[in-house]
Each structure stands twice: as structure tokens, then as C-alpha cells.
Amino acid sequence: MEERESPILKSSKIHRNLQIPVIIGSYPDGEGLYLQITKTGAKSWFYRYEVGGKGRKKGLGAYPTITLEKARTAAHECRLLRQQGLDPIDYAKQLEEKR
Numbered sequence: 001m002e003e004r005e006s007p008i009l010k011s012s013k014i015h016r017n018l019q020i021p022v023i024i025g026s027y028p029d030g031e032g033l034y035l036q037i038t039k040t041g042a043k044s045w046f047y048r049y050e051v052g053g054k055g056r057k058k059g060l061g062a063y064p065t066i067t068l069e070k071a072r073t074a075a076h077e078c079r080l081l082r083q084q085g086l087d088p089i090d091y092a093k094q095l096e097e098k099r
Contacts, residue, residue: 022037023037024037024038024039025037026046029068029071029072029075031075031076031079032047032048032049032075032078032079033045033046033047033060033071033072033075034046034047034048035063035071042062043062043063043064044059044060044061044062044063044066045059045060045061045062045063045066045071045074045075046058046059046060047060047074047075047078047079047088049078049082049088051087056087056089058078058088058089058092060074060075061074
């Protein structure tokens with residue numbers, strides 16, 4: 001995977017950058033990956049994509065449990081599913097039902 005340049009989402013600086021006051025919202029890393037920061041300060045990763053012209057968001061886990069590198073890997077896996085015509089959310093539900 002190629003490295004992205006995002007002012008907040010650099011793997012070597014993410015922890016330090018997120019210690020300063022940050023505006024609530026979603027911060028893009030690229031290729032559909034975002035870090036969301038809530039009003040409580042909770043941070044989580046999600047992958048944004050479209051199905052049938054409608055936007056969808058698949059949660060990838062909470063930061064710092066899910067690192068930037070792990071989030072990028074998970075987003076890449078979601079992109080591969082989209083390339084196969086699959087919805088990552090529906091795919092995850094199907095896998096869960098089989099368990």
C-alpha cells in the first residue's frame with residue numbers, strides 16, 4: 001500500500017496529534033478510510049463507500065486498539081470486496097451468521 005499524507009493521520013504522529021484539542025468530525029486518510037472523533041473524545045475508524053448510489057459506513061474498530069496500519073489493512077480488504085461487487089457490511093453479517 002502506498003503511504004498517504006494526512007496532517008493528523010501519520011502513523012508516527014497520530015497519537016501525539018490526537019492529544020491536542022481536535023475538532024469533532026471525520027478525518028480522511030484516503031481511499032475511503034476515516035477516523036471519526038465524537039464529542040466525548042472517542043476515536044474510531046470507518047470505511048465509507050456507496051452501494052446503489054447510497055452512502056454506507058462500515059465500522060472498523062476503535063483507536064488505539066485498531067492502529068492506523070490495521071485500519072488501512074481493513075479498509076483495503078473492504079475495497080477488495082467492493083471490487084468483487086460485494087457489500088462489506090452484508091458480507092460481515094453473512095460471516096457472522098455462519099458462526
